[in-house]
Amino acid sequence: MCHKLRSSALSLAAFAVLISGSAGDPLGAEAQHQTRTVFASVVAKDGTPVTDLTAADFEVNEGGKVREITSVTLADTPLRLHTIVSDGGTGAFQLGVLRLAQALQGSTEYAFTSVLVQPERLTDFTGSVQRVGEAIQRLGKRGSLTAGNQLMEAIAGALEDIGAPGKRPVLIVLRIGSEATSTLSADTVREALRRTGTTMYVVSRSGASKAAPTTSSGASGTPAELAQRQMNDADLADTALNLNLVLGDGSRESGGYQQEISLVTAVATLEQLAREIKNAYQISYVLPSGTKTSDRLQVTTKRKNVRLRAPQRRAD
Numbered sequence: 001m002c003h004k005l006r007s008s009a010l011s012l013a014a015f016a017v018l019i020s021g022s023a024g025d026p027l028g029a030e031a032q033h034q035t036r037t038v039f040a041s042v043v044a045k046d047g048t049p050v051t052d053l054t055a056a057d058f059e060v061n062e063g064g065k066v067r068e069i070t071s072v073t074l075a076d077t078p079l080r081l082h083t084i085v086s087d088g089g090t091g092a093f094q095l096g097v098l099r100l101a102q103a104l105q106g107s108t109e110y111a112f113t114s115v116l117v118q119p120e121r122l123t124d125f126t127g128s129v130q131r132v133g134e135a136i137q138r139l140g141k142r143g144s145l146t147a148g149n150q151l152m153e154a155i156a157g158a159l160e161d162i163g164a165p166g167k168r169p170v171l172i173v174l175r176i177g178s179e180a181t182s183t184l185s186a187d188t189v190r191e192a193l194r195r196t197g198t199t200m201y202v203v204s205r206s207g208a209s210k211a212a213p214t215t216s217s218g219a220s221g222t223p224a225e226l227a228q229r230q231m232n233d234a235d236l237a238d239t240a241l242n243l244n245l246v247l248g249d250g251s252r253e254s255g256g257y258q259q260e261i262s263l264v265t266a267v268a269t270l271e272q273l274a275r276e277i278k279n280a281y282q283i284s285y286v287l288p289s290g291t292k293t294s295d296r297l298q299v300t301t302k303r304k305n306v307r308l309r310a311p312q313r314r315a316d
Helices: 002-020 026-031 094-104 129-137 151-160 186-196 223-254 263-278
Strands: 034-043 058-062 065-074 079-086 109-115 119-126 168-175 199-205 257-261 281-287 297-301 307-309
Touching: 034 058, 034 263, 034 297, 058 281, 079 094, 079 119, 079 151, 094 129, 094 168, 094 263, 109 129, 109 151, 119 129, 119 151, 151 168, 151 186, 151 223, 168 263, 186 223, 199 223, 199 263, 223 257, 257 263, 297 307
Parallel strands: 079 109, 079 168, 168 199, 199 257
Antiparallel strands: 034 281, 034 307, 058 065, 058 297, 065 281, 109 119
16 A cells, blocks of 8 residues: 555656656756747848848847847748828828738738828728728828828827737838927837837838928017927927937837838839838747846848848847
8 A cells, every 4th residue: 555655646746747847858948948039131232132041141149149049931920010101191102002012912911090180090900902902092192281290199009009919010101201299209109119029111202301390480579489489499309309210210120211212213112112021031049048038139140242120129
């Protein structure tokens, strides 16, 4: 009887060790490290995606240390793509948005926001061809407003629901300029980009990013009126700085870019952007057991004469 009790006790102990993932057990080994994934795009000088790279061509540095890369493949994670169009109602980006949507159709969910003054969500995320077509139809010529659009609010609103488990979030911002003042800070919006793991691409009309803020004309008036004009001018300058920090630094930190173009090239630009998004790499790497995670990230490539775009900050 004692022998049977000892055997039972040993069996229970062995079972406990098994389910706890002991040293030398596959479950235990898996628990000792953390696998993370980052998306990056690599293009040639002419913008053509480079699609033949392997793990040996990349290096990932997180938290100041080089990490072991376990796999590199062309990304197959479904896209969650939100496009914001702030074109003053001209319809200048409509055909380009259509071509981009057609190129990325398949496992992509789309959402669209139009910005004339206030942001208007044309459709929530959907894979329905009919709903996508209806939303793009509404991005045609629809007015002639050229000032005071709330682009910062549109970006912040898009980031509220762009993240979803098992999805790759991408935000595209198309603009002609003339944005309104905003109470939103650049740090708040950039943090939302990092937290959601969103890659942001910005395509602007030539000169939009460098355009001086609108200032009051003339210097006449009472001291109170002059003081109010100076306050308004300061608000406009602060808004221009905040917006440029989001569109410029924010897009680069996210692994995307900001580009200024002539509107006549909008279709070709968005077709090329679709190819870059479609041919991005999915890079998996390992953090050893006990490693403190960091949001600071650097991805580089050993391949010469190419341009790599990857997040510089990542979600915790």
